[in-house]
Amino acid sequence: MRGDTKPDVCVIGLGYIGLPTAAIIARAGCPVHGVDVTQSVVDTINRGEIHIEEVDLDGLVQAVVQRGLLKASTEIAPADVFVIAVPTPFAKDGNHTPDTSYVMAAAEKVATVLKKGDTVILESTSPVGTTEAMRDAIAAKRPDLAMPGLCDGQPDVSLAYCPERVLPGKILEELTHNDRSIGGITPRCARKALAFYKRFVKGECVTTDARSAEMTKLVENAFRDVNIAFANELSMIADRQGLDVWEVIRLANRHPRVNILTPGPGVGGHCIAVDPWFIVHGAPEEAKIIRQARETNDAKMHHVLARAKALVEANPGAKIACLGLAFKANIDDFRESPARYVAASLAREFGERVQVVEPYAGELPREFDGTGAELVDIDAALEESGVLITLVDHDVFKVIPPEERQGKAVYDTRGIWPDVA
Numbered sequence: 001m002r003g004d005t006k007p008d009v010c011v012i013g014l015g016y017i018g019l020p021t022a023a024i025i026a027r028a029g030c031p032v033h034g035v036d037v038t039q040s041v042v043d044t045i046n047r048g049e050i051h052i053e054e055v056d057l058d059g060l061v062q063a064v065v066q067r068g069l070l071k072a073s074t075e076i077a078p079a080d081v082f083v084i085a086v087p088t089p090f091a092k093d094g095n096h097t098p099d100t101s102y103v104m105a106a107a108e109k110v111a112t113v114l115k116k117g118d119t120v121i122l123e124s125t126s127p128v129g130t131t132e133a134m135r136d137a138i139a140a141k142r143p144d145l146a147m148p149g150l151c152d153g154q155p156d157v158s159l160a161y162c163p164e165r166v167l168p169g170k171i172l173e174e175l176t177h178n179d180r181s182i183g184g185i186t187p188r189c190a191r192k193a194l195a196f197y198k199r200f201v202k203g204e205c206v207t208t209d210a211r212s213a214e215m216t217k218l219v220e221n222a223f224r225d226v227n228i229a230f231a232n233e234l235s236m237i238a239d240r241q242g243l244d245v246w247e248v249i250r251l252a253n254r255h256p257r258v259n260i261l262t263p264g265p266g267v268g269g270h271c272i273a274v275d276p277w278f279i280v281h282g283a284p285e286e287a288k289i290i291r292q293a294r295e296t297n298d299a300k301m302h303h304v305l306a307r308a309k310a311l312v313e314a315n316p317g318a319k320i321a322c323l324g325l326a327f328k329a330n331i332d333d334f335r336e337s338p339a340r341y342v343a344a345s346l347a348r349e350f351g352e353r354v355q356v357v358e359p360y361a362g363e364l365p366r367e368f369d370g371t372g373a374e375l376v377d378i379d380a381a382l383e384e385s386g387v388l389i390t391l392v393d394h395d396v397f398k399v400i401p402p403e404e405r406q407g408k409a410v411y412d413t414r415g416i417w418p419d420v421a
Protein backbone atom coordinates (compact mmCIF):
# COMPACT_ATOMS: atom_id res chain seq x y z
CA MET A 1 0.00 0.00 0.00
CA ARG A 2 1.88 3.08 -1.21
CA GLY A 3 1.08 6.75 -1.87
CA ASP A 4 -2.57 7.25 -2.70
CA THR A 5 -3.23 3.60 -3.54
CA LYS A 6 -6.45 2.37 -1.97
CA PRO A 7 -5.74 -0.31 0.61
CA ASP A 8 -7.16 -3.81 0.26
CA VAL A 9 -9.48 -4.32 3.21
CA CYS A 10 -10.73 -7.50 4.85
CA VAL A 11 -13.82 -7.16 7.08
CA ILE A 12 -14.42 -10.14 9.35
CA GLY A 13 -18.02 -10.56 10.52
CA LEU A 14 -20.75 -9.38 8.11
CA GLY A 15 -23.56 -8.66 10.58
CA TYR A 16 -25.33 -5.47 11.65
CA ILE A 17 -22.06 -3.53 11.92
CA GLY A 18 -19.66 -5.46 9.68
CA LEU A 19 -21.79 -5.44 6.53
CA PRO A 20 -22.64 -1.70 6.51
CA THR A 21 -19.01 -0.93 7.39
CA ALA A 22 -17.73 -3.14 4.56
CA ALA A 23 -20.16 -1.47 2.15
CA ILE A 24 -19.13 2.04 3.14
CA ILE A 25 -15.42 1.23 2.87
CA ALA A 26 -16.09 -0.24 -0.59
CA ARG A 27 -18.05 2.87 -1.57
CA ALA A 28 -14.90 4.88 -0.74
CA GLY A 29 -13.17 2.86 -3.46
CA CYS A 30 -11.25 0.29 -1.39
CA PRO A 31 -11.56 -3.33 -2.55
CA VAL A 32 -13.22 -5.19 0.35
CA HIS A 33 -13.09 -8.91 1.04
CA GLY A 34 -15.85 -9.69 3.54
CA VAL A 35 -15.64 -12.82 5.67
CA ASP A 36 -18.47 -14.57 7.46
CA VAL A 37 -18.76 -18.05 8.93
CA THR A 38 -22.27 -18.52 7.50
CA GLN A 39 -22.31 -19.69 3.87
CA SER A 40 -25.84 -18.41 3.23
CA VAL A 41 -24.82 -14.90 4.36
CA VAL A 42 -21.85 -15.00 1.99
CA ASP A 43 -24.02 -16.22 -0.90
CA THR A 44 -26.66 -13.55 -0.26
CA ILE A 45 -24.08 -10.75 -0.28
CA ASN A 46 -22.36 -12.06 -3.41
CA ARG A 47 -25.75 -11.85 -5.16
CA GLY A 48 -25.80 -8.17 -4.19
CA GLU A 49 -28.52 -8.79 -1.60
CA ILE A 50 -28.60 -8.39 2.17
CA HIS A 51 -29.61 -10.63 5.08
CA ILE A 52 -30.38 -7.84 7.59
CA GLU A 53 -32.80 -4.92 7.56
CA GLU A 54 -31.23 -1.48 7.52
CA VAL A 55 -32.29 1.71 5.80
CA ASP A 56 -30.67 2.10 2.32
CA LEU A 57 -28.23 -0.78 2.89
CA ASP A 58 -29.73 -2.93 0.11
CA GLY A 59 -29.01 -0.36 -2.63
CA LEU A 60 -25.49 0.31 -1.37
CA VAL A 61 -24.53 -3.38 -1.13
CA GLN A 62 -25.98 -4.05 -4.57
CA ALA A 63 -23.96 -1.16 -6.03
CA VAL A 64 -20.59 -2.07 -4.48
CA VAL A 65 -21.01 -5.79 -5.31
CA GLN A 66 -21.88 -4.89 -8.92
CA ARG A 67 -18.80 -2.66 -9.15
CA GLY A 68 -16.69 -5.59 -7.92
CA LEU A 69 -15.58 -3.70 -4.82
CA LEU A 70 -17.21 -6.03 -2.26
CA LYS A 71 -16.83 -9.80 -2.36
CA ALA A 72 -17.76 -12.17 0.44
CA SER A 73 -16.28 -15.52 1.39
CA THR A 74 -16.06 -17.89 4.35
CA GLU A 75 -12.27 -17.78 4.05
CA ILE A 76 -9.85 -15.09 5.23
CA ALA A 77 -7.71 -13.42 2.55
CA PRO A 78 -4.56 -11.27 2.68
CA ALA A 79 -5.24 -7.51 2.93
CA ASP A 80 -3.59 -4.27 4.03
CA VAL A 81 -6.23 -3.48 6.67
CA PHE A 82 -8.28 -5.99 8.68
CA VAL A 83 -11.47 -4.86 10.42
CA ILE A 84 -12.93 -7.29 12.97
CA ALA A 85 -16.66 -6.87 13.69
CA VAL A 86 -17.72 -10.18 15.24
CA PRO A 87 -20.13 -10.67 18.18
CA THR A 88 -19.02 -10.43 21.81
CA PRO A 89 -21.91 -12.11 23.66
CA PHE A 90 -22.12 -13.28 27.26
CA ALA A 91 -20.55 -16.60 28.17
CA LYS A 92 -23.07 -19.28 29.06
CA ASP A 93 -22.12 -19.20 32.77
CA GLY A 94 -25.13 -17.06 33.74
CA ASN A 95 -22.82 -14.42 35.30
CA HIS A 96 -22.79 -11.91 32.42
CA THR A 97 -19.16 -12.80 31.70
CA PRO A 98 -18.00 -11.39 28.35
CA ASP A 99 -17.19 -14.06 25.76
CA THR A 100 -14.40 -12.76 23.52
CA SER A 101 -13.79 -16.10 21.84
CA TYR A 102 -15.14 -14.91 18.45
CA VAL A 103 -12.70 -11.97 18.53
CA MET A 104 -9.79 -14.26 19.41
CA ALA A 105 -10.79 -16.76 16.69
CA ALA A 106 -10.92 -13.90 14.15
CA ALA A 107 -7.50 -12.63 15.30
CA GLU A 108 -6.02 -16.10 14.90
CA LYS A 109 -7.38 -16.28 11.36
CA VAL A 110 -5.89 -12.86 10.60
CA ALA A 111 -2.55 -14.10 11.95
CA THR A 112 -2.41 -16.73 9.19
CA VAL A 113 -2.28 -14.07 6.42
CA LEU A 114 -0.80 -11.05 8.25
CA LYS A 115 2.26 -9.39 6.69
CA LYS A 116 4.60 -6.54 7.50
CA GLY A 117 2.91 -3.13 7.18
CA ASP A 118 -0.65 -4.38 7.82
CA THR A 119 -3.13 -2.81 10.24
CA VAL A 120 -5.58 -4.82 12.37
CA ILE A 121 -8.60 -2.97 13.80
CA LEU A 122 -11.08 -4.34 16.32
CA GLU A 123 -14.56 -2.76 16.18
CA SER A 124 -16.55 -5.27 18.29
CA THR A 125 -17.71 -3.94 21.66
CA SER A 126 -15.17 -5.51 24.01
CA PRO A 127 -14.03 -5.52 27.63
CA VAL A 128 -10.99 -3.40 28.47
CA GLY A 129 -7.80 -5.22 27.49
CA THR A 130 -9.24 -7.20 24.57
CA THR A 131 -7.17 -5.45 21.89
CA GLU A 132 -3.98 -6.24 23.82
CA ALA A 133 -5.16 -9.85 24.28
CA MET A 134 -5.79 -9.99 20.54
CA ARG A 135 -2.28 -8.66 19.92
CA ASP A 136 -0.85 -11.37 22.21
CA ALA A 137 -2.82 -14.08 20.39
CA ILE A 138 -1.44 -12.87 17.05
CA ALA A 139 2.09 -12.61 18.50
CA ALA A 140 1.91 -16.22 19.69
CA LYS A 141 1.04 -17.39 16.16
CA ARG A 142 3.46 -15.07 14.37
CA PRO A 143 6.76 -14.78 16.27
CA ASP A 144 8.31 -13.56 12.99
CA LEU A 145 6.43 -10.23 13.24
CA ALA A 146 7.48 -7.44 15.65
CA MET A 147 4.32 -6.50 17.55
CA PRO A 148 3.43 -3.03 18.90
CA GLY A 149 4.07 -2.67 22.63
CA LEU A 150 6.13 -5.88 22.67
CA CYS A 151 9.18 -4.86 20.65
CA ASP A 152 11.92 -2.25 21.12
CA GLY A 153 12.17 -0.88 17.59
CA GLN A 154 9.48 -0.21 14.97
CA PRO A 155 6.72 -2.83 15.03
CA ASP A 156 5.89 -4.66 11.80
CA VAL A 157 2.11 -4.28 12.17
CA SER A 158 -0.36 -1.86 13.77
CA LEU A 159 -3.27 -2.74 16.06
CA ALA A 160 -6.11 -0.47 17.15
CA TYR A 161 -9.54 -0.47 18.77
CA CYS A 162 -12.09 1.71 16.95
CA PRO A 163 -15.67 1.22 18.18
CA GLU A 164 -18.74 2.22 16.21
CA ARG A 165 -21.55 4.14 17.89
CA VAL A 166 -24.32 3.89 15.29
CA LEU A 167 -28.04 3.74 15.96
CA PRO A 168 -29.98 0.90 14.30
CA GLY A 169 -32.17 2.44 11.59
CA LYS A 170 -29.57 5.19 10.94
CA ILE A 171 -26.48 3.06 10.55
CA LEU A 172 -25.25 4.29 7.16
CA GLU A 173 -25.72 7.92 8.04
CA GLU A 174 -24.12 7.58 11.47
CA LEU A 175 -21.20 5.44 10.24
CA THR A 176 -20.25 8.32 8.00
CA HIS A 177 -21.05 11.33 10.17
CA ASN A 178 -20.50 10.33 13.81
CA ASP A 179 -17.22 11.21 15.51
CA ARG A 180 -15.01 8.18 16.22
CA SER A 181 -12.56 7.19 18.95
CA ILE A 182 -9.44 5.63 17.46
CA GLY A 183 -7.45 3.77 20.12
CA GLY A 184 -4.01 2.51 19.15
CA ILE A 185 -1.93 0.01 21.08
CA THR A 186 0.74 2.70 20.50
CA PRO A 187 0.33 6.27 19.16
CA ARG A 188 1.79 5.08 15.85
CA CYS A 189 -0.91 2.39 15.62
CA ALA A 190 -3.54 5.06 16.27
CA ARG A 191 -2.16 7.22 13.46
CA LYS A 192 -2.28 4.29 11.03
CA ALA A 193 -5.90 3.54 11.94
CA LEU A 194 -6.77 7.24 11.77
CA ALA A 195 -5.49 7.48 8.18
CA PHE A 196 -7.73 4.54 7.29
CA TYR A 197 -10.93 5.91 8.89
CA LYS A 198 -10.36 9.33 7.32
CA ARG A 199 -11.07 7.66 3.98
CA PHE A 200 -14.75 7.16 4.75
CA VAL A 201 -15.65 8.97 8.01
CA LYS A 202 -16.74 12.61 7.80
CA GLY A 203 -17.10 13.02 11.58
CA GLU A 204 -14.08 13.91 13.69
CA CYS A 205 -11.70 11.01 14.45
CA VAL A 206 -10.05 11.42 17.84
CA THR A 207 -7.01 9.32 18.68
CA THR A 208 -6.34 7.72 22.06
CA ASP A 209 -4.96 4.46 23.46
CA ALA A 210 -6.73 1.12 22.91
CA ARG A 211 -7.83 0.60 26.53
CA SER A 212 -9.39 4.07 26.76
CA ALA A 213 -11.24 3.52 23.49
CA GLU A 214 -12.54 0.14 24.74
CA MET A 215 -13.82 1.74 27.95
CA THR A 216 -15.28 4.74 26.10
CA LYS A 217 -17.59 2.49 24.08
CA LEU A 218 -18.80 0.69 27.20
CA VAL A 219 -19.23 3.94 29.11
CA GLU A 220 -21.41 5.49 26.39
CA ASN A 221 -23.96 2.70 26.64
CA ALA A 222 -23.71 2.45 30.43
CA PHE A 223 -24.39 6.21 30.67
CA ARG A 224 -27.59 5.77 28.69
CA ASP A 225 -28.58 2.71 30.70
CA VAL A 226 -28.12 4.56 34.00
CA ASN A 227 -30.20 7.46 32.73
CA ILE A 228 -32.99 5.19 31.50
CA ALA A 229 -32.87 3.35 34.86
CA PHE A 230 -33.43 6.68 36.62
CA ALA A 231 -36.56 7.23 34.52
CA ASN A 232 -37.75 3.65 35.05
CA GLU A 233 -37.18 3.83 38.81
CA LEU A 234 -39.11 7.07 38.90
CA SER A 235 -42.02 5.41 37.10
CA MET A 236 -42.13 2.62 39.69
CA ILE A 237 -42.02 5.15 42.53
CA ALA A 238 -44.83 7.09 40.84
CA ASP A 239 -46.91 3.92 40.53
CA ARG A 240 -46.42 3.26 44.25
CA GLN A 241 -47.41 6.82 45.17
CA GLY A 242 -50.27 7.17 42.68
CA LEU A 243 -48.50 9.90 40.68
CA ASP A 244 -48.52 10.51 36.93
CA VAL A 245 -44.84 10.00 36.07
CA TRP A 246 -45.21 11.70 32.68
CA GLU A 247 -46.48 14.87 34.31
CA VAL A 248 -43.64 14.81 36.86
CA ILE A 249 -41.00 14.34 34.12
CA ARG A 250 -42.54 17.00 31.88
CA LEU A 251 -42.41 19.50 34.71
CA ALA A 252 -38.94 18.53 35.98
CA ASN A 253 -37.51 18.77 32.45
CA ARG A 254 -38.46 22.45 32.39
CA HIS A 255 -35.49 22.96 34.70
CA PRO A 256 -32.62 24.17 32.47
CA ARG A 257 -30.21 21.50 33.70
CA VAL A 258 -32.57 18.53 34.05
CA ASN A 259 -33.26 16.12 31.18
CA ILE A 260 -34.94 12.93 32.40
CA LEU A 261 -35.27 10.21 29.75
CA THR A 262 -38.44 8.27 29.00
CA PRO A 263 -39.61 5.31 31.11
CA GLY A 264 -40.63 2.20 29.19
CA PRO A 265 -41.11 -1.54 29.64
CA GLY A 266 -37.35 -2.06 30.19
CA VAL A 267 -34.24 -1.78 28.04
CA GLY A 268 -33.88 -3.98 24.98
CA GLY A 269 -31.47 -4.43 22.12
CA HIS A 270 -28.06 -6.03 22.07
CA CYS A 271 -25.96 -3.11 23.26
CA ILE A 272 -27.31 -1.11 26.17
CA ALA A 273 -28.61 -4.20 27.98
CA VAL A 274 -25.26 -5.97 27.51
CA ASP A 275 -22.31 -3.58 27.49
CA PRO A 276 -22.65 -2.22 31.05
CA TRP A 277 -22.08 -5.76 32.33
CA PHE A 278 -18.62 -5.71 30.68
CA ILE A 279 -17.73 -2.79 32.96
CA VAL A 280 -19.19 -4.57 36.00
CA HIS A 281 -17.23 -7.70 35.14
CA GLY A 282 -13.98 -5.69 35.02
CA ALA A 283 -14.54 -3.85 38.32
CA PRO A 284 -17.33 -5.57 40.29
CA GLU A 285 -16.61 -3.77 43.57
CA GLU A 286 -16.59 -0.30 42.07
CA ALA A 287 -19.28 -0.49 39.36
CA LYS A 288 -22.21 -0.19 41.77
CA ILE A 289 -24.49 2.31 40.02
CA ILE A 290 -23.86 0.65 36.67
CA ARG A 291 -24.86 -2.78 38.02
CA GLN A 292 -27.89 -1.34 39.80
CA ALA A 293 -29.05 0.35 36.59
CA ARG A 294 -29.01 -3.00 34.78
CA GLU A 295 -30.98 -4.58 37.59
CA THR A 296 -33.47 -1.70 37.73
CA ASN A 297 -34.10 -1.78 33.98
CA ASP A 298 -34.61 -5.55 34.07
CA ALA A 299 -36.93 -5.18 37.08
CA LYS A 300 -39.01 -2.63 35.17
CA MET A 301 -40.01 -5.32 32.68
CA HIS A 302 -41.42 -7.48 35.50
CA HIS A 303 -43.12 -4.47 37.05
CA VAL A 304 -44.83 -3.73 33.72
CA LEU A 305 -45.93 -7.34 33.37
CA ALA A 306 -47.42 -7.37 36.87
CA ARG A 307 -49.31 -4.11 36.24
CA ALA A 308 -50.54 -5.35 32.87
CA LYS A 309 -51.79 -8.61 34.41
CA ALA A 310 -53.64 -6.71 37.14
CA LEU A 311 -55.35 -4.59 34.46
CA VAL A 312 -56.34 -7.67 32.46
CA GLU A 313 -57.72 -9.38 35.55
CA ALA A 314 -59.72 -6.26 36.40
CA ASN A 315 -61.37 -6.51 32.94
CA PRO A 316 -62.52 -10.14 32.77
CA GLY A 317 -63.54 -11.34 29.31
CA ALA A 318 -62.16 -8.31 27.48
CA LYS A 319 -59.75 -8.79 24.59
CA ILE A 320 -56.28 -7.40 25.29
CA ALA A 321 -54.31 -5.57 22.60
CA CYS A 322 -50.52 -5.50 23.11
CA LEU A 323 -49.20 -2.69 20.92
CA GLY A 324 -45.69 -3.46 19.71
CA LEU A 325 -43.05 -6.20 19.92
CA ALA A 326 -39.91 -4.37 18.72
CA PHE A 327 -37.18 -3.39 21.17
CA LYS A 328 -37.73 0.25 20.30
CA ALA A 329 -39.77 2.55 18.10
CA ASN A 330 -40.08 2.29 14.32
CA ILE A 331 -37.73 -0.65 13.73
CA ASP A 332 -38.38 -4.29 12.89
CA ASP A 333 -35.86 -5.70 15.37
CA PHE A 334 -37.54 -7.97 17.94
CA ARG A 335 -34.40 -9.41 19.54
CA GLU A 336 -33.92 -8.90 23.29
CA SER A 337 -37.16 -6.95 23.42
CA PRO A 338 -38.95 -6.32 26.71
CA ALA A 339 -42.16 -5.63 24.75
CA ARG A 340 -41.97 -9.08 23.23
CA TYR A 341 -41.36 -10.66 26.65
CA VAL A 342 -44.36 -8.91 28.20
CA ALA A 343 -46.68 -9.71 25.27
CA ALA A 344 -45.60 -13.38 25.17
CA SER A 345 -46.05 -13.74 28.95
CA LEU A 346 -49.58 -12.31 28.67
CA ALA A 347 -50.29 -14.63 25.72
CA ARG A 348 -49.20 -17.67 27.74
CA GLU A 349 -51.46 -16.67 30.59
CA PHE A 350 -54.49 -15.23 28.80
CA GLY A 351 -54.31 -17.13 25.46
CA GLU A 352 -56.97 -16.24 22.90
CA ARG A 353 -57.85 -13.04 24.68
CA VAL A 354 -54.51 -11.57 23.55
CA GLN A 355 -54.14 -9.65 20.30
CA VAL A 356 -50.73 -8.40 19.20
CA VAL A 357 -50.31 -5.41 16.91
CA GLU A 358 -46.88 -5.12 15.33
CA PRO A 359 -46.84 -3.41 11.95
CA TYR A 360 -43.21 -4.51 11.46
CA ALA A 361 -43.97 -8.25 11.88
CA GLY A 362 -45.37 -10.62 9.25
CA GLU A 363 -46.08 -13.28 11.87
CA LEU A 364 -45.78 -13.76 15.61
CA PRO A 365 -42.46 -15.04 16.99
CA ARG A 366 -42.30 -18.75 17.84
CA GLU A 367 -42.89 -18.38 21.59
CA PHE A 368 -46.48 -17.37 20.77
CA ASP A 369 -47.12 -20.74 19.10
CA GLY A 370 -49.93 -22.65 20.77
CA THR A 371 -50.94 -19.73 23.01
CA GLY A 372 -53.98 -18.78 20.90
CA ALA A 373 -52.81 -15.16 20.69
CA GLU A 374 -53.19 -13.59 17.24
CA LEU A 375 -51.41 -10.91 15.23
CA VAL A 376 -53.95 -8.30 14.13
CA ASP A 377 -53.80 -4.86 12.59
CA ILE A 378 -54.39 -1.75 14.63
CA ASP A 379 -57.93 -1.22 13.32
CA ALA A 380 -59.04 -4.71 14.36
CA ALA A 381 -57.45 -4.23 17.78
CA LEU A 382 -59.19 -0.91 18.31
CA GLU A 383 -62.51 -2.46 17.29
CA GLU A 384 -62.27 -5.65 19.31
CA SER A 385 -60.11 -5.00 22.39
CA GLY A 386 -61.26 -3.70 25.73
CA VAL A 387 -57.73 -3.37 27.12
CA LEU A 388 -54.87 -1.55 25.36
CA ILE A 389 -51.27 -1.99 26.52
CA THR A 390 -48.73 0.13 24.64
CA LEU A 391 -45.33 -1.53 24.71
CA VAL A 392 -43.55 0.24 21.83
CA ASP A 393 -43.76 3.88 20.82
CA HIS A 394 -44.14 3.27 17.07
CA ASP A 395 -45.35 6.43 15.28
CA VAL A 396 -48.42 4.57 14.01
CA PHE A 397 -49.61 4.08 17.62
CA LYS A 398 -48.89 7.64 18.69
CA VAL A 399 -51.40 9.12 16.26
CA ILE A 400 -54.41 7.14 17.55
CA PRO A 401 -56.79 9.87 18.80
CA PRO A 402 -58.47 9.70 22.24
CA GLU A 403 -61.92 9.07 20.75
CA GLU A 404 -60.75 5.77 19.21
CA ARG A 405 -59.54 4.64 22.65
CA GLN A 406 -62.63 5.77 24.49
CA GLY A 407 -64.13 3.29 26.96
CA LYS A 408 -61.05 1.07 26.92
CA ALA A 409 -58.78 0.31 29.87
CA VAL A 410 -55.30 1.60 28.91
CA TYR A 411 -51.80 0.97 30.24
CA ASP A 412 -49.44 3.22 28.29
CA THR A 413 -45.94 2.03 29.31
CA ARG A 414 -44.22 4.48 26.92
CA GLY A 415 -46.20 7.63 27.61
CA ILE A 416 -47.28 8.03 23.97
CA TRP A 417 -50.77 9.37 24.75
CA PRO A 418 -50.55 12.57 26.83
CA ASP A 419 -54.22 12.24 27.88
CA VAL A 420 -53.48 8.89 29.63
CA ALA A 421 -51.91 8.92 33.10
Ligand code: SAJ
Nearest residue numbers: 165166167220221224261262264267268269271272327328
Ligand atom coordinates in the same frame (compact mmCIF):
# COMPACT_ATOMS: atom_id res chain seq x y z
N1 SAJ B 1 -35.12 3.44 25.91
C1 SAJ B 1 -36.03 3.81 26.92
N2 SAJ B 1 -36.12 5.12 27.24
C2 SAJ B 1 -35.38 6.08 26.62
C3 SAJ B 1 -34.47 5.70 25.60
C4 SAJ B 1 -34.37 4.37 25.27
O1 SAJ B 1 -36.72 2.97 27.50
O2 SAJ B 1 -35.53 7.26 26.95
C5 SAJ B 1 -35.00 2.01 25.55
C6 SAJ B 1 -35.40 1.71 24.10
O3 SAJ B 1 -36.78 1.54 23.99
C7 SAJ B 1 -34.63 0.44 23.85
C8 SAJ B 1 -33.35 0.64 24.65
O4 SAJ B 1 -33.63 1.65 25.59
O5 SAJ B 1 -35.31 -0.69 24.37
C9 SAJ B 1 -32.13 1.02 23.84
O6 SAJ B 1 -32.49 1.93 22.81
P1 SAJ B 1 -31.56 3.17 22.39
O7 SAJ B 1 -32.24 3.90 21.30
O8 SAJ B 1 -31.21 3.97 23.58
O9 SAJ B 1 -30.19 2.53 21.91
P2 SAJ B 1 -29.77 1.34 20.88
O10 SAJ B 1 -29.59 0.09 21.67
O11 SAJ B 1 -30.61 1.29 19.67
O12 SAJ B 1 -28.32 1.91 20.42
C10 SAJ B 1 -27.34 2.23 21.41
C11 SAJ B 1 -26.82 3.64 21.14
N3 SAJ B 1 -26.02 4.11 22.26
C12 SAJ B 1 -26.27 5.30 22.90
O13 SAJ B 1 -27.17 6.03 22.56
C13 SAJ B 1 -25.36 5.68 23.99
C14 SAJ B 1 -25.99 3.63 19.86
O14 SAJ B 1 -25.39 4.91 19.64
C15 SAJ B 1 -24.90 2.56 19.94
O15 SAJ B 1 -24.11 2.52 18.76
C16 SAJ B 1 -25.58 1.22 20.10
O16 SAJ B 1 -26.31 1.25 21.35
C17 SAJ B 1 -24.50 0.15 20.08
O17 SAJ B 1 -24.36 -0.53 19.04
O18 SAJ B 1 -23.74 0.03 21.05
